[in-house]
Amino acid sequence: MADNKRRIRFKSIALVEAVIILILTLLLIWAAFIRGRDKAVPANASVKKDIRRRAVIEKEETFYQLDGKKILMNDGTYGEVFVPVYADVPASTINLDELTMRNGYAYYKENGEVVSTTGVDVSEFQGEIDWEQVKQADIDFAFIRVGYRTYGDGIVTYDSAFQRNIEGALDAGIKVGVYFYSQATDADEAIAEADAVIDALADYKITYPVVYDWEIVHDAARTDNVSVEALADCCVAFCERVKDSGYTPMVYQNTGTAMHKLDLPRIKDYDFWLAEYAEKPSYYYDFKIWQYSNTGRVPGIEGDVDLNICFRPYDGKIKETEKNT
Known part of the structure; x- marks a missing residue:
């Protein structure tokens, strides 16, 4: 008990x-x-800058359209995939129904009238060019390569045919823009490339943009591991340097790299030159020039050459000098 x-x-x-x-x-x-x-801490409270480092995440709500609009793309592994639409990057206003092909050239019409111009882009790889024949073949403009940075050692090098090509095109009455093939890994290298272009243009008048052409090589290149942020830094650094010198800057890129590698909201204020080899472009955002073929044929140029259409011709708003006036 x-x-x-x-x-x-x-x-x-x-x-x-x-x-x-x-x-x-x-x-x-x-x-x-x-x-x-x-x-x-409330979302709108001020905090120290060294704490808030996730800028992309913080901007995500303002970057993407809140209505859920999507861009459909094709992927070699997954088939059809989608990416959300940036709300603050201008969309293309080109009416694809007004885009036609005739005799290998692309044309764009508005109100029944052709408003586009036709052009090529060339480098030392095209060899000796007869620019008078090119002009007679209804080529309105040409982008001339000023130079390149080697993808192994990273050495800035001038195109061996730059002077011959720019003077030949200008003398033939063809409007000229230029581009630099970049393998920059940071903003300082991009600025050095822009300076090389500006120095090369000192004695010439051009009427089309100065273009930053950064490309992925896929051959153990020094740029293989360049981050999204670093690439955007390079684009901005080059374009701002060019703009400060009185020229119109432009960024060149293919559709895939533009959609997956470029930080488009950071470069939206620069003109865009699209490379997409197709009957009609699928790129959603705004572009001024479309490179639609890398196998074009133009009298005066031996072999294949890139063909381009400019939807709104440039009219001399770029810096002018005493020569070639």
Whole structure:
């Protein structure tokens, strides 16, 4: 009988202890929650810059359209895939129904009238060019390569045919823009490339843009591991340097790299030159020039050459100098 009473007393004590532990646990959880709420920082509160480093995540809501609009693309592994639409990057206004092909050239019409111009882009790989024949073949403009940075050693090098090509095109009455083939890995290298272009143009008048052409080589290149942020830094650094010198900057890129590698909101203020070899472009965002073929044929140029259409001709808003006036 005494043993039963002791057991009952011990059980009562254990039950009371369990209740006390439960109450203390609940109090601790409640206190932690209240204290955490007091220390929480509102979304619109100011915080130190060295704490908030996830800029892309913070901008995501303003970057993407809230209506859920998507761009459909084809992927070699997954088939049809989608990416959300940037709300603050201008969409293309080109009416694809007004885009036609005739005799290998692309034309764009508005109100029944052709408003586009036709052009080529060339380098030393095209060899000796008869620019008079090119002009007679209804080529309105040409982008001349100024130079390139080697993808192995990273050495800035001038195109061996640059002077011959730019002078030949200008003398033939063809409007000229230029481009630099970049393998920059940071903004300082991109600025050095822009300076090389500006120096090369000192004695010439051009009427089309100065173009930043950064490309992925896929051959153990120095740019293989360039980050999205670093690439955007390079684009901005080059374009701003060019703009400060009085020229119109432009970024050249193919559709895949533009959609998956370029930070488009950061370069949206620069004209865009699209490379997409197809009957009609599928790129969603705004572009001024479309490179639609790398196997074009033009009298005066031996072999294949890139063909381009400019939807709004440039009219001399770019820096002019004394030569070739």
